[in-house]
Amino acid sequence: MAKISINLTTGSVQKEDIIVGIDLGTTNSLVAFINPEGNPQVINDTGKGVLVPSIVHFQADGNVVIGNDAKAFLISDPQNTIFSVKRLLGRSYHDIENHKDLFSYKIIDDDTESLVKIMVGDKFYTPIELSGMILKELKDRTEHALKTSVNRAVITVPAYFNDSQRQATRDAGKLAGLDVLRIVNEPTAASLAYGIGLNPEEEKTIAVYDLGGGTFDVSVLKIQNGIFEVLSTNGNTFLGGDDFDRAIVNYWIEANELDRNSISENPEFMQALRLKAEEAKIALTTQNIFNGFVDTIPCEITRIKFEELISDKIQETIKCCQNALKDASLTSEDIQEVIMVGGSTRTPLVKSTVSEFFKKPVHDKINPDEVVALGAAIQSDILAGNRKDILLLDVTPLSLGIETMGGLMDVIIPRNAKIPTKAGRQYTTSIDGQVNMKISVYQGERDLVKENRKLAEFDLKGIPSMPAGFPKVDINFLLNADGILKVHATEVRSGVKQEVEVKPTYGLTDAEVEQMLIDSIQHAKEDVSQRMLIEARTEGEQMVYTVERFLEKNKSYVSDEEIAETNIFLNELKSALSSGDKDHILKKIDEINEFTRPFAERLMDQAISTAMKGKTID
Structure with a gap:
C-alpha cells in the first residue's frame, strides 16, 4: 500500500x-x-x-x-x-x-x-x-x-x-x-x-534499563533476523528521578526542621524546593557537594548523603531487573548488552549498580x-523505505475495533500493527439486568463508527442478570498472517462465549484505504472534539441513571432536603446534556458528585453498621 x-x-x-x-x-x-x-x-x-x-x-x-x-x-x-x-x-x-x-x-x-x-x-x-x-x-x-x-x-x-x-x-x-x-x-x-539489531544476521539478547523523570522500566529483548521481540518487561510507573528529588527535599525539610503542614499549604515554596533538589541531583553527577538556598533556607547535600538517600530506590529497580529476567527464564549471564536510557541514569550510583548486577559494562555513550x-x-x-536491510513485518492497513456507547469507535488493533497479532479489552454492561450485548466490529480511522466500515455484528447472549457494571466481558481480536480476523467475546463470570470470523480487507481497494486515511487526517480535530463531547454525554447519562436509581432505592435514608437539592443538580445536568458544551457537562457531573458524596458515604457507613448487626440495606 x-x-x-x-x-x-x-x-x-x-x-x-x-x-x-x-x-x-x-x-x-x-x-x-x-x-x-x-x-x-x-x-x-x-x-x-x-x-x-x-x-x-x-x-x-x-x-x-x-x-x-x-x-x-x-x-x-x-x-x-x-x-x-x-x-x-x-x-x-x-x-x-x-x-x-x-x-x-x-x-x-x-x-x-x-x-x-x-x-x-x-x-x-x-x-x-x-x-x-x-x-x-x-x-x-x-x-x-x-x-x-x-x-x-x-x-x-x-x-x-x-x-x-x-x-x-x-x-x-x-x-x-x-x-x-x-x-x-x-x-x-x-x-x-x-546500532543493535541493524544487522539482520545479528542475534542478541539485551536489556534496556530506562530510568526517566517519573517512570522506570526494564525490558529484555531478543533480536533475531532484524526482528525485535520483547521477552519480558518490568518496572514501576511511579519511580524515577522525581523520587530522587523528593528524597533530597525531605532531607532538607528534616535538616532545617521545617513544618510539613505549613509547607504543604504553600505550593509555590514546595515547587521551589523541588526544582532546587533537581538542580542538586544534576550537580552531584559531577561534584561531591552542593550548596544553595531557597528563600533563606540553606540547601546543602553531599554526594555520599545523596547516594544513601536513593539507595533503596535504586535497589527497587534492580528487583525489577531480577523479575524481568525471571519472567524471560534468563539469568544476567544470558544478557549480552545493557543499554542505559533516561536522564536519571547519569547518576553514578545507578550506572555502577546496574553494571554490577549484569556483570558487564553498560552502554551509556549516547546521551x-x-x-x-x-x-x-x-x-x-x-x-520510509530507506533501510532495506531491516525486516518489517506485514501490518494491518486500517484500525479494527468495536462500537461503544454513543456510537464511538473503540480501537482494539490499531492500523500499522504487525500481523499476526492479538489484542483485547474488557467491557461491561450499562443497564441493570442486561442479558445480551450487541458487538459490532468496524474498520477505519474515524472516531465515530458511522464514518467507518462495518465488518460484522453478533450478539453475546445469556449474560447473567446483574447490576450495571458487574458483568465482565472480554473481547479479543486475533488477526492472522492472512488478514483473517477472529473476534471472541466471553463473559468472565459465567463463561458464556461467542465468536465470529471476518476478512477485514475484503472489498477494499488500496485507493479506498488511502481515502479513509485522508478523511481521518482531514477530520482529525473535529473527530476528537466530537468524541470528547459524546464521552462527556455518555458519562453524564450514566450519572443521571446512577443517581436516580440511588435515590429510588434509598429514599428512606436520605432527607427530603437532600433529595430536593439532588434533583436540582440532576435537572441542571440533564439540561447540560443537550448543550453541546463538553466542559459544561463535565462541570455539572463534578458538582453532582461533590454534592452527593457526603450522604452516599454516610449511607455506606450505615450499611456497614447495620450489616454487622445481621441486617442488610438494599
Whole structure:
C-alpha cells in the first residue's frame, strides 16, 4: 500500500514528506529526524534546547504556554501548570489515587473507572488533549527548524504500555495533526540508536534499563533476523528521578526542621524546593557537594548523603531487573548488552549498580535523554523505505475495533500493527439486568463508527442478570498472517462465549484505504472534539441513571432536603446534556458528585453498621 501525506493547512496530498521520531516523555519530550547525510539527529529549534519540558501552563487570558516557557510557572502558578501528564494517559482515577499528592493541579475524582480528567479553572482537559498540545508544540518547533511541513511521525511508548495507553498516545498524535505511522517500544528505539539489531544476521539478547523523570522500566529483548521481540518487561510507573528529588527535599525539610503542614499549604515554596533538589541531583553527577538556598533556607547535600538517600530506590529497580529476567527464564549471564536510557541514569550510583548486577559494562555513550528519539528517527527511516536491510513485518492497513456507547469507535488493533497479532479489552454492561450485548466490529480511522466500515455484528447472549457494571466481558481480536480476523467475546463470570470470523480487507481497494486515511487526517480535530463531547454525554447519562436509581432505592435514608437539592443538580445536568458544551457537562457531573458524596458515604457507613448487626440495606 502506498504511503500518503496530507498537508493539514491546504488539505492537499503531498508526494514526499519527512517522517520524524518523537520521544513523548514524562518529564521532557524531543524530536529527531534523519539528516541529509543519513544520520539521526535531534532537533534544537532556534536555540531553545533539544529537550522540551512536558509542561503545559494555562494563563489567565486563555493563552497556553508549553515547554521551556511553562516551566517557570511550576513555582508561580502550580495549580494551572500541568506536568507528568504521560503518567495519566489511559488511566482511571483509581489507577493514580495513591499518587495524587505528586500533582499540584486538580485531578477529578469521579469515583469511577473512567479515564481521569484535569480541571484548570472552570475547564476540563483529558490527558489526551494535554499530550496533544505538547505534540503540537513539538510539531511546530520541528517545522520551524526544518522549514518544511511535518505530518507523519513515529512515537515511542514504554514497552509495558497497555492497549488503552497506546491508543491514547495515538489519539494525542491525531489531535496534534500528526499521522502516527507506528507506536514503537522505547527499548526497541534505544537499541536501534546503538546500532543493535541493524544487522539482520545479528542475534542478541539485551536489556534496556530506562530510568526517566517519573517512570522506570526494564525490558529484555531478543533480536533475531532484524526482528525485535520483547521477552519480558518490568518496572514501576511511579519511580524515577522525581523520587530522587523528593528524597533530597525531605532531607532538607528534616535538616532545617521545617513544618510539613505549613509547607504543604504553600505550593509555590514546595515547587521551589523541588526544582532546587533537581538542580542538586544534576550537580552531584559531577561534584561531591552542593550548596544553595531557597528563600533563606540553606540547601546543602553531599554526594555520599545523596547516594544513601536513593539507595533503596535504586535497589527497587534492580528487583525489577531480577523479575524481568525471571519472567524471560534468563539469568544476567544470558544478557549480552545493557543499554542505559533516561536522564536519571547519569547518576553514578545507578550506572555502577546496574553494571554490577549484569556483570558487564553498560552502554551509556549516547546521551541518555536523546537515545530513544534518535532510535525513533531510525525507525521512521525504515518506514520510509530507506533501510532495506531491516525486516518489517506485514501490518494491518486500517484500525479494527468495536462500537461503544454513543456510537464511538473503540480501537482494539490499531492500523500499522504487525500481523499476526492479538489484542483485547474488557467491557461491561450499562443497564441493570442486561442479558445480551450487541458487538459490532468496524474498520477505519474515524472516531465515530458511522464514518467507518462495518465488518460484522453478533450478539453475546445469556449474560447473567446483574447490576450495571458487574458483568465482565472480554473481547479479543486475533488477526492472522492472512488478514483473517477472529473476534471472541466471553463473559468472565459465567463463561458464556461467542465468536465470529471476518476478512477485514475484503472489498477494499488500496485507493479506498488511502481515502479513509485522508478523511481521518482531514477530520482529525473535529473527530476528537466530537468524541470528547459524546464521552462527556455518555458519562453524564450514566450519572443521571446512577443517581436516580440511588435515590429510588434509598429514599428512606436520605432527607427530603437532600433529595430536593439532588434533583436540582440532576435537572441542571440533564439540561447540560443537550448543550453541546463538553466542559459544561463535565462541570455539572463534578458538582453532582461533590454534592452527593457526603450522604452516599454516610449511607455506606450505615450499611456497614447495620450489616454487622445481621441486617442488610438494599
